Amino acid sequence: MNILLKSATVFDPKSTHHNQTVDVLIENGLISKIDNNISCPTNCDEINLENLIISNGWFDASVSFGEPGYEDRETIANGIEVAAKSGFTQIGLNSNCYPYTDSKSIVNFLKTKAVGTAVNIYPIGSLTKKSEGTEIAELYDMQQAGAIAFNDYKKGTQNANLIKIALQYTQSFGGLVMSYPSNCNIAGEGLVNEGINSTRLGLKGTPALAEELQVSRDLFLLEYTGGKLHIPTISTQKSVALIKEAKAKGLNITCSVSADHLTITDDELASFDANYKIAPPLRTQQDVNALIEGLKDGTIDFITSDHDPIDIENKKLEFSHAIDGSIGLESLFVSLQDILGLDLLIEKITTTPQTIFGLSNSTITEGEKANLSLFTTKGTKTFTQEDILSTSTNSAYLGKKATGKVYGTYNNGILTLA
Known part of the structure; x- marks a missing residue:
C-alpha cells in the first residue's frame, strides 16, 4: 500500500x-x-x-495472546490487530499458551501465523520443558527457529542449578536467559503486595522479599557463570538497587518494568477489583518512584505492556479466585507519556529493547x-x-x-x- x-x-x-x-x-x-x-x-x-x-515502530517485549490453547482469551490474528492499532510493529510473544513454546515446531507455528501481517512476532521460548522448571528445553533448536530469548512466563525457577546450567549452556550460541523474579516459597499463597493495604483489607500478602531474594540469587549466579541474563517486570525499590549494583560490577544484566507498575499502586486494591490482581503485585508509591528513577538513570532498560488477556470467566470472580493478569497494549503509550516524557518513553520501547534482543533498528x-x-x-x-x-x-x-x-x-x- x-x-x-x-x-x-x-x-x-x-x-x-x-x-x-x-x-x-x-x-x-x-x-x-x-x-x-x-x-x-x-x-x-x-x-x-x-x-x-511518527517514530520508528515500537517493540513490546512481553506480550501474551491465548493461541494456541486459549483462543477464547485472544487469538493471534486479533492480537496482531490490537498491537498494530496500539502502535506496536514488533512483539515478543510469551510462552503463555498450551502447548507451551518449548520446541522449534511451536516457534515455527507462531512465526507462520504472523506472515503477511502488520506486526512481526518474535517468540520467546520456554526455558524449561512445559515451563515446569525441572528440565532445560530445546534452547538451541528454538533459537535457530527464531526464538529471541527463553523464559518460563510468570514462573520463578526455584532450582538455582537449572539457571546456572542455562546461563552456561546459552553462552555457546549467544542465547538470552530470562528469569522471573519470584521465590515461590516466600511468596506462598499471597495475592497482593504485603504491606499496610494488604493488612487493612485482609488480603494475603506477598512480601517484596520474594522478588528481591530471587533477583539477588540470579545476580550471584550470573556473576559466577557469565552469560546474558534478563530479569522481566521488576517491581520493588530494592530490586532496582540490586540491579544497579550489578551493572556497576560490569555484569551482563538487563531488566524491564511493566507500564502498570509505573502508574498504579496497591492503593487501588480497596475496590477489590480483580483487574488489579497482577503479577508481580502492584506495589507502593515509593516503589513506583524508584522504578521511574531507575528508568531515567538507565538501571531499568525498557518498558513492556505485559499484555496478558484473561477471559471474563477467569477474571470476573472473587478476588482470591481470579487469575493474575492485565491487558496493556492499548494503554501503554497514553498512560506513560506524561510521566516519562516522549524522549525517554520512545527510547524504552524502541532502540533499547531492540538492541538487547538483537533486532534491527530502523530509521526514518x-x-x-x-x-x-x-x-x-x-x-x-x-x-x-x-x-x-x-x-x-x-x-x-x-x-x-x-x-x-x-x-x-x-x-x-x-x-x-x-
Missing part, C-alpha cells in the same frame, strides 16, 4: 529530519521521499491526521523500510472500555487518565489505523 503522510513530525534522533514537520511518501513499503510539501502521486492514499507524530530516512508508529501527544481523556481492542477486557488502567492518542502503524507495507 502506497501512502503519503502529510504534515508528520518526525521523532527519530538518528534521522536528519528529527523534530521536523514534513511530508513522508511511502512506496512499496519503503520511504521513497521526505520533503516539506509532496504531492500525492497516482495509486497513493493521502493520510491527514491531526498533530501527527529515504530508502529505508517504513516501520512506523503513528500517534499524537495532544489531548486528554479517561481510558474506558471503548478504548479496549482486545477480546478480553481485563485492563488495570480503566478509569485512569489517558494523554495523547495512538493512530496506528505502518509496517510490512500495511497501514493499520485505530
Whole structure:
C-alpha cells in the first residue's frame, strides 16, 4: 500500500529530519521521499491526521495472546490487530499458551501465523520443558527457529542449578536467559503486595522479599557463570538497587518494568477489583518512584505492556479466585507519556529493547523500510472500555487518565489505523 503522510513530525534522533514537520511518501513499503510539501502521486492514499507524530515502530517485549490453547482469551490474528492499532510493529510473544513454546515446531507455528501481517512476532521460548522448571528445553533448536530469548512466563525457577546450567549452556550460541523474579516459597499463597493495604483489607500478602531474594540469587549466579541474563517486570525499590549494583560490577544484566507498575499502586486494591490482581503485585508509591528513577538513570532498560488477556470467566470472580493478569497494549503509550516524557518513553520501547534482543533498528530516512508508529501527544481523556481492542477486557488502567492518542502503524507495507 502506497501512502503519503502529510504534515508528520518526525521523532527519530538518528534521522536528519528529527523534530521536523514534513511530508513522508511511502512506496512499496519503503520511504521513497521526505520533503516539506509532496504531492500525492497516482495509486497513493493521502493520510491527514491531526498533530501527527511518527517514530520508528515500537517493540513490546512481553506480550501474551491465548493461541494456541486459549483462543477464547485472544487469538493471534486479533492480537496482531490490537498491537498494530496500539502502535506496536514488533512483539515478543510469551510462552503463555498450551502447548507451551518449548520446541522449534511451536516457534515455527507462531512465526507462520504472523506472515503477511502488520506486526512481526518474535517468540520467546520456554526455558524449561512445559515451563515446569525441572528440565532445560530445546534452547538451541528454538533459537535457530527464531526464538529471541527463553523464559518460563510468570514462573520463578526455584532450582538455582537449572539457571546456572542455562546461563552456561546459552553462552555457546549467544542465547538470552530470562528469569522471573519470584521465590515461590516466600511468596506462598499471597495475592497482593504485603504491606499496610494488604493488612487493612485482609488480603494475603506477598512480601517484596520474594522478588528481591530471587533477583539477588540470579545476580550471584550470573556473576559466577557469565552469560546474558534478563530479569522481566521488576517491581520493588530494592530490586532496582540490586540491579544497579550489578551493572556497576560490569555484569551482563538487563531488566524491564511493566507500564502498570509505573502508574498504579496497591492503593487501588480497596475496590477489590480483580483487574488489579497482577503479577508481580502492584506495589507502593515509593516503589513506583524508584522504578521511574531507575528508568531515567538507565538501571531499568525498557518498558513492556505485559499484555496478558484473561477471559471474563477467569477474571470476573472473587478476588482470591481470579487469575493474575492485565491487558496493556492499548494503554501503554497514553498512560506513560506524561510521566516519562516522549524522549525517554520512545527510547524504552524502541532502540533499547531492540538492541538487547538483537533486532534491527530502523530509521526514518529515504530508502529505508517504513516501520512506523503513528500517534499524537495532544489531548486528554479517561481510558474506558471503548478504548479496549482486545477480546478480553481485563485492563488495570480503566478509569485512569489517558494523554495523547495512538493512530496506528505502518509496517510490512500495511497501514493499520485505530
